Amino acid sequence: MTATDQQRLGKTLWAIADQLRGAMNADDFRDYMLAFLFLRYLSDNYEVAAKKELGADYPKFGPDDSRVPLAVWYANNPGDRADFEKQMRRKVHYVIKPEHLWANIANLAKNQSGDLLDTLRDGFKYIENESFESTFQGLFSEINLGSEKLGKTHADKNAKLCEIIKKIAEGLAGFSADKDTLGDAYEYLIGQFAAGSGKKAGEFYTPQQISTILSRIVILDSQEPKTGPVSHLGSVFDFACGSGSLLLNIRKRLKDGGGTIGKIYGQEKNITTYNLARMNMLLHGVKDSEFEIYHGDTLTNDWDMLRETNPAKIPKFDAIVANPPFSLRWEPTDAVGEDVRFKNHGVAPKSAADFAFLLHGFHYLKDQGVMAIILPHGVLFRGGAEERIRTKLLKDGHIDTVIGLPANLFYSTGIPVCILVLKKCKKPDDVLFINAAEHFVKGKRQNQLSEEHITKIIDTYQHRTEAPRYSRRVEMAEIEKNDFNLNISRYISTAVGEEEIDLSVTHDKLVEIEAAIQSATTQHNAFLKELGLPPLPSCEAPLEPGLLI
Numbered sequence: 001m002t003a004t005d006q007q008r009l010g011k012t013l014w015a016i017a018d019q020l021r022g023a024m025n026a027d028d029f030r031d032y033m034l035a036f037l038f039l040r041y042l043s044d045n046y047e048v049a050a051k052k053e054l055g056a057d058y059p060k061f062g063p064d065d066s067r068v069p070l071a072v073w074y075a076n077n078p079g080d081r082a083d084f085e086k087q088m089r090r091k092v093h094y095v096i097k098p099e100h101l102w103a104n105i106a107n108l109a110k111n112q113s114g115d116l117l118d119t120l121r122d123g124f125k126y127i128e129n130e131s132f133e134s135t136f137q138g139l140f141s142e143i144n145l146g147s148e149k150l151g152k153t154h155a156d157k158n159a160k161l162c163e164i165i166k167k168i169a170e171g172l173a174g175f176s177a178d179k180d181t182l183g184d185a186y187e188y189l190i191g192q193f194a195a196g197s198g199k200k201a202g203e204f205y206t207p208q209q210i211s212t213i214l215s216r217i218v219i220l221d222s223q224e225p226k227t228g229p230v231s232h233l234g235s236v237f238d239f240a241c242g243s244g245s246l247l248l249n250i251r252k253r254l255k256d257g258g259g260t261i262g263k264i265y266g267q268e269k270n271i272t273t274y275n276l277a278r279m280n281m282l283l284h285g286v287k288d289s290e291f292e293i294y295h296g297d298t299l300t301n302d303w304d305m306l307r308e309t310n311p312a313k314i315p316k317f318d319a320i321v322a323n324p325p326f327s328l329r330w331e332p333t334d335a336v337g338e339d340v341r342f343k344n345h346g347v348a349p350k351s352a353a354d355f356a357f358l359l360h361g362f363h364y365l366k367d368q369g370v371m372a373i374i375l376p377h378g379v380l381f382r383g384g385a386e387e388r389i390r391t392k393l394l395k396d397g398h399i400d401t402v403i404g405l406p407a408n409l410f411y412s413t414g415i416p417v418c419i420l421v422l423k424k425c426k427k428p429d430d431v432l433f434i435n436a437a438e439h440f441v442k443g444k445r446q447n448q449l450s451e452e453h454i455t456k457i458i459d460t461y462q463h464r465t466e467a468p469r470y471s472r473r474v475e476m477a478e479i480e481k482n483d484f485n486l487n488i489s490r491y492i493s494t495a496v497g498e499e500e501i502d503l504s505v506t507h508d509k510l511v512e513i514e515a516a517i518q519s520a521t522t523q524h525n526a527f528l529k530e531l532g533l534p535p536l537p538s539c540e541a542p543l544e545p546g547l548l549i
Helices: 003-020 026-057 069-076 078-092 102-110 116-131 154-172 179-195 198-203 208-218 245-256 271-283 334-338 354-363 385-395 451-463 476-481 503-530
Strands: 232-238 260-268 291-295 317-322 365-376 399-404 417-422 430-435 471-475
Touching (some): 003 026, 003 154, 026 102, 026 116, 026 154, 026 179, 026 271, 102 116, 102 154, 179 245, 179 271, 208 317, 208 365, 208 417, 245 260, 260 271, 271 291, 317 354, 399 451, 430 451, 430 476
Parallel strands (some): 232 260, 232 317, 260 291, 399 430
Antiparallel strands (some): 365 417, 399 417
């Protein structure tokens, strides 16, 4: 499918969402819409694999036949079902019963069947608990099929679901069902719902342009000079992963360049967003054995996998990316000061957990790994505990690059933000500053970064090049003189110099203007004379060429 078709599919589905949600809150409708798109993907992927597995035994029907082929095969081969499902678990890692397949759900919706609601409820429960080898408990927990927002009675709810699914089925009918197509449509819808969610959008979505910058940074060779993208990353971790779009962006860029990725790890505190992330992974063709998303609080480090006390067993990641909530208030306990993540640097203040998030990720970074994190500009210059943490990171040579981005790039805030790139084994004894704040395309609601803007940032980072008013490598001695303040304007001048005025050129322009005035006045007076009206008072004598005033 072409990029144009993918965009058209996204817009088609968004138009359906806009039309059908009615008085329902956009965030509530999002959960229904994305869940049904996810079910469609799982079903189509499963039926393709089933057709390949069964070969000539797979029932063949005409385009007007509404029967579900797999349901017919199940009815005719009851003794072979267990072996078939065993093979499907081995090959596609999950099983969907024929009655839960999208084709059957769409038929029930089309026929306004009263069984739709109960069939959906049973299907979601089966997918959560039995479909996958690694269970996906609570995957649909935020989708309330009994909500009064769908209707007051069971019949009303059923009718509303029939209407929604029927429209989605009609909208999808003319498009390919491959994972890239539906995955891109899913991402498009997440972005559209984020745009309409205002500040809530920061909970689950990183704009693609920002995601692209972070992705391209961490897949570059970490050695100096950087020769280009690596061919393999063993592990990638996002400890505030939202809907998972940033992790998927890294995976896609590696695959597009012929590279591979070992395993994807993510953590997310918000339950709704956590479910979106798991669906997003599966919908993009990431097998359940290829990713691990954990629901929990990053700041309290409640993921058992990460709480290992034996240094030799602490998990480490090749690349870490994150877009955590900006300046989040938190409540560190007395014991936090002894937390292995913070004890060497200090504890972030209650008023802003930005450095707590940064130190959490940095603790789990491999020695040769790269970390890129989006933070508010305050981390560059705020004093107190943050100054002590920043100073320690700089003295230890861990801050590699500071990138200042334009304002109003995010749905959740209009403030300008920065990207900090950190490494544990950084070779250059300087910090690269990139001032990209003035390079953007102004938009109606959000500003945008063009591909040219993004490429300029990445090329500057990769080659550590310097350019007036844009980038500069600053030695640690100069940073120390500035009390380890990383405010970009201290190192890269953003002042616009006054334009030099050429007096002779300016004088010549004034002469031309005066001559034009005289000519216009003479012509105007000629018209007044024809009309019998008195002429305008004569003007001053025109300036003489070469006469300076």
